[in-house]
Amino acid sequence: MVTPIKIAVAEPTAIVRSGLEAQLRKLLHYKAQIIYLIDENRREWQDIAAVISADIFIINPLLTGPSPRLALPHLPEHTKFIALCYGAYDPSLLKDFDGIIQLADSPLQISETIDRLLQNESVATSPATDSQALTPREREIIIxxxxxxxxxxxxxxxxxSTHTVITHRRNISKKLQIHSPSGLTIYAIMNKLVELEDIKQDL
Known part of the structure; x- marks a missing residue:
């Protein structure tokens, strides 16, 4: 199922905007409606940002500095900000962004970044106990x-990507406070994620 989302882009360079749009059109789980906050005829992009609604803002951090929420104080708290980086960056300077996209990122990497942000939002609104705190992807990984x-x-x-799997496993361990495969096996059986017979067949 493909979910429609709105993505606002604040990037002053036309060629970068075009390339980013091409990648966003390839998102795996979402159909992106892209709103440009800056183009050749728009300079007061912060005024435009204040009056539109978008699920995600992708912003060149040179426009806002390290704190996009300070630069755009009128946006709702749940708004997600992604920094669009041209090259090497200092993670500590972008810690107020919810995610980072680099120019060299593949469509898969961009999809994973957006998936993570939107999944985290859905997890935050549900009870953080037992298997209900896990996303469907995390349950798949446990299995x-x-x-x-x-x-x-x-x-x-x-x-x-292998990096994404490692990130998911780290999140699973943090949520469940289980740090070994044997512990996850017991958890999976108790929560009916797998049947004991299935595990025996795979051993």
Whole structure:
């Protein structure tokens, strides 16, 4: 299922805007409506940003500095900000952004960044207990771990990067306070994510 989302882009360079739009059109789980806050005829982009609604703002951090929420104080609290970076960057200077996209990122990497932000929002609004705190993707990863798959194998099975699988596993451990495959196996059986017979078949 493809979900429509609104993405506002604040980037002064036309060629970068065009390239970013081409990548955003390839999002796996979302159909993006793209709103440009800056083009050759728009200079007061912050005024435009204050009166539109968007799920995500992708911003060149040179326009806002390290704190986009200070530069755009009228936007709702749940608004997600992604920094659009041209090259090497200091993560500590962009810690107030919710995510980062680099010019060299593939469509898959951009999709994963947006997935993570929008999934985190849905998790934050649900009870943070037991399996209800896990996203569907995290439950899939637990099942793969229980079946003895490596991070690389999980990445291939779920069409993710290995780095994303590691991030998901770190989040799972933090949410459940379970730090071993054997602990996840017990959790998965108790919460009916897998059947004991399934595990035996895969051993």
């Amino acid at each position: 793969c771990v229980v079946k003895g798959m490596t991070n690389k194998e999980i990445a291939g099975q779920l069409y993710l």
